[in-house]
Amino acid sequence: MVLWWIGNVILLVVVLPVVIFLLNRVLAALERIRHAAGDILSGGVALVGELNGVPEALAVTDATVKEVSVGAVRYAGSVAKLLG
Numbered sequence: 001m002v003l004w005w006i007g008n009v010i011l012l013v014v015v016l017p018v019v020i021f022l023l024n025r026v027l028a029a030l031e032r033i034r035h036a037a038g039d040i041l042s043g044g045v046a047l048v049g050e051l052n053g054v055p056e057a058l059a060v061t062d063a064t065v066k067e068v069s070v071g072a073v074r075y076a077g078s079v080a081k082l083l084g
Helices: 002-050 055-082
Strands: none
Touching: none
C-alpha cells in the first residue's frame, strides 16, 4: 500500500507537470498554425478579388505580342534587304 502511495506522489510530482508542459507546447503550436491558416485564408480571398481582370489582361497581352511579332518580322525583312 505504501508503494502505491509513493507511485501516486511520483506521478503527481514528476510525470503530470511534464505532460502538462508538453501539452502546452503542442497547443501553442496548434494556435500558431490556426492563426497562420486564417491569415492565408483571408489573403487568398483578397487575392481572388485582384485576379478578376486577369483573363482580359491576358487577351490584351496576346494581341500586343501578335502586333509586335508582325512588326519584328517586317523589321527583319527590311534589315535583310539592306544587308543582303
